Amino acid sequence: MTSPPFEEVELNKKHEEILGKRAVLLQQMESRYEQQKSKRKQQVKLSQAAHERNAQLLQDLQKMENRLRTRKLPHPDILSLETRYWASVEEKIPEWESFLLGKGPHPSSDPSRTPKQQKQKTLPRDHATTQDGALPPRPILKHVK
Numbered sequence: 001m002t003s004p005p006f007e008e009v010e011l012n013k014k015h016e017e018i019l020g021k022r023a024v025l026l027q028q029m030e031s032r033y034e035q036q037k038s039k040r041k042q043q044v045k046l047s048q049a050a051h052e053r054n055a056q057l058l059q060d061l062q063k064m065e066n067r068l069r070t071r072k073l074p075h076p077d078i079l080s081l082e083t084r085y086w087a088s089v090e091e092k093i094p095e096w097e098s099f100l101l102g103k104g105p106h107p108s109s110d111p112s113r114t115p116k117q118q119k120q121k122t123l124p125r126d127h128a129t130t131q132d133g134a135l136p137p138r139p140i141l142k143h144v145k
Contacts, residue, residue: 095107
């Protein structure tokens with residue numbers, strides 16, 4: 001028996017090295033494949049949960065929309081009062097803007113106004129007196145559903 005030539009031994013070593021690298025790469029590929037499968041399953045679960053949440057939100061919105069459609073409108077006097085209130089607020093915005101932004105004094109501290117005007121503006125309505133000096137009766141508030 002003769003010993004194998006040197007080249008054949010080297011080829012055998014390279015072959016074994018390649019087979020080892022191949023086994024490592026196959027193991028890595030299998031591991032990555034399992035990770036991807038796991039990630040896909042997780043994404044499917046998240047997607048299903050999001051779909052269920054969206055469906056529930058849609059149902060809730062539809063219920064609210066139906067309630068709003070069937071809800072009675074407030075009395076016309078209340079609507080008128082509300083409209084006038086917001087018109088008044090919008091009208092006063094320029095006067096109050098600098099104060100609300102922290103850039104100017106309170107509108108009632110305007111020196112061009114007379115003390116009577118300042119007092120009238122700062123006196124709360126529920127403490128205003130009638131002509132005979134008595135306080136007016138407080139309104140009875142009813143909650144409208």
